[in-house]
Amino acid sequence: MNLPNRLTVMRIIMIPVIILIAIFPYSQFGIEIPVLQFGFVTLSAVNIVMLVLFCVASFTDFLDGYLARKNNLVTTFGKFADPIADKLLVTTMYIL
Secondary structure: OOHHHHHHHHHHHHHHHHHHHHHOOHHHHOOOOOEEEEOOEEEEHHHHHHHHHHHHHHHHHHHHHHHHHHOOOOOHHHHHHHHHHHHHHHHHHHHO
16 A cells, blocks of 8 residues: 555544544543633634644545655545545534
């Protein structure tokens, strides 16, 4: 499996991690989540972590496409899995 395909699989694996971070029952385990205030906007640390993971996953989308085209590593698996991984990631974030 080449690097662009590994990045695609990594993006698919990051989706359940993001979901688990979002739905984990922190209060039941006595974990208090810090809340940050930016002017009129209030964000919890969980939302910021989810945003960072989404940005990393989105960057891997760019990177796998760039590497696949640059190094002529376009595969049938990549053609199939990359759009599915993109849709899953974005749809998951919309739902959350």
